Amino acid sequence: MKYNPSLFFCLGMVVILTAFSACNDDDDVCPTLTWFQDADGDGLGNPDVSLTACEQPDGYVADNTDTDESGTVIPVDAAYFTTANANITVTTVACTLSDGTNTQCYQIVSNSAPTDHEMGPWCPDNIADDASAGGIWLEGGVAYDVDGEFIENLASFYNDNTWQMYDANGDIFVTETEDDCINAANPNVGDAYRNFCVECLPSYITDISTTFLIPVTPVLQSNAVFFATGPGGPGSTVPSTRGVALNGVEFSAPAPVNNILSAYTLAPFDDAGGHINVNQGYHYHAATGLSYSIAQPDGHAPLIGYAMDGHAIYDLLDANGNEATGLDDCRGQTDDVRGYHYHVDAAGANNFINCLQGAYVIN
Numbered sequence: 001m002k003y004n005p006s007l008f009f010c011l012g013m014v015v016i017l018t019a020f021s022a023c024n025d026d027d028d029v030c031p032t033l034t035w036f037q038d039a040d041g042d043g044l045g046n047p048d049v050s051l052t053a054c055e056q057p058d059g060y061v062a063d064n065t066d067t068d069e070s071g072t073v074i075p076v077d078a079a080y081f082t083t084a085n086a087n088i089t090v091t092t093v094a095c096t097l098s099d100g101t102n103t104q105c106y107q108i109v110s111n112s113a114p115t116d117h118e119m120g121p122w123c124p125d126n127i128a129d130d131a132s133a134g135g136i137w138l139e140g141g142v143a144y145d146v147d148g149e150f151i152e153n154l155a156s157f158y159n160d161n162t163w164q165m166y167d168a169n170g171d172i173f174v175t176e177t178e179d180d181c182i183n184a185a186n187p188n189v190g191d192a193y194r195n196f197c198v199e200c201l202p203s204y205i206t207d208i209s210t211t212f213l214i215p216v217t218p219v220l221q222s223n224a225v226f227f228a229t230g231p232g233g234p235g236s237t238v239p240s241t242r243g244v245a246l247n248g249v250e251f252s253a254p255a256p257v258n259n260i261l262s263a264y265t266l267a268p269f270d271d272a273g274g275h276i277n278v279n280q281g282y283h284y285h286a287a288t289g290l291s292y293s294i295a296q297p298d299g300h301a302p303l304i305g306y307a308m309d310g311h312a313i314y315d316l317l318d319a320n321g322n323e324a325t326g327l328d329d330c331r332g333q334t335d336d337v338r339g340y341h342y343h344v345d346a347a348g349a350n351n352f353i354n355c356l357q358g359a360y361v362i363n
């Protein structure tokens with residue numbers, strides 16, 4: 001066939017026009033609809049939280065008659081903090097939230113030292129010591145006891161013969177001074193602190209003061225905000241702190257386990273999931289069920305703290321030992337008694353919750 005550019009152009013236009021008319025046909029059979037959030041999964045949607053989409057999104061329904069869902073907003077109960085720890089002070093201050101809401105916040109000031117349980121121990125002294133002499137280490141979703149045997153077996157645990165954290169007598173190399181604890185916690189730790197079990201003691205943090213600002217009444221958002229992975233980049237207002245336990249101890253961002261291990265150090269957490277650094281004070285990287293909590297009369301998991309958006313954080317397991325099911329991406333769910341709330345992650349996860357479903361304070 002003789003090449004005919006005008007014929008090819010014409011065929012091309014037909015293809016393009018056909019494509020256009022197919023798009024128009026799709027729009028005709030799939031009009032944009034409004035969908036209402038069904039956070040409590042009862043099939044009824046929240047008239048105040050909606051989005052528009054062609055097809056039904058997960059967690060949304062066409063119904064908009066759920067008055068319970070929009071009605072159950074549980075304010076923070078500040079009395080839990082002062083009951084859990086007499087050293088905590090709570091005042092009410094004006095604040096602005098990430099969605100622009102001007103509201104009241106609780107300013108919770110804590111010295112970071114819990115009064116409801118001991119701090120430590122973290123590092124056992126000798127490889128013959130049992131689990132009562134050490135704390136825990138979090139790896140691959142599991143919380144391991146840091147007993148003497150764990151330290152003895154580090155080389156095989158991490159499949160790396162550089163690990164050798166004890167001498168010929170089985171005595172474990174443990175940081176002994178505040179300077180040691182500061183130096184060994186430095187991410188650029190020198191070889192001098194290789195194979196040290198890092199332990200910062202409560203006596204190093206006697207003048208710490210930590211302030212948390214959380215909205216008195218949480219404000220649910222339609223989109224979740226995931227945490228900053230570090231302390232938050234320039235201009236970032238997203239918190240990295242996960243929340244605050246009822247005893248005033250911070251639920252911190254994940255411990256930088258890989259940095260700690262790559263320096264051939266171990267910075268264990270105590271059995272309550274906490275350890276100390278001299279800037280931050282005592283803080284949690286895991287919830288192990290040892291901190292002050294409020295049992296729920298209906299057998300729901302106990303209340304253990306609040307997230308930075310003012311939504312309550314409950315323990316992982318209910319009174320029958322069952323994990324909460326049907327959690328959203330943030331580990332949240334809604335019920336009529338507690339409104340929107342989170343369930344904390346397993347201790348080994350080095351995490352508490354994944355994101356904030358409510359507005360948080362902008363400092």
Ligand SMILES: [Zn+2]
Nearest residue numbers: 255275283285
């Ligand atoms: Zn830490």
Ligand SMILES: [Zn+2]
Nearest residue numbers: 300314324333
């Ligand atoms: Zn729940």
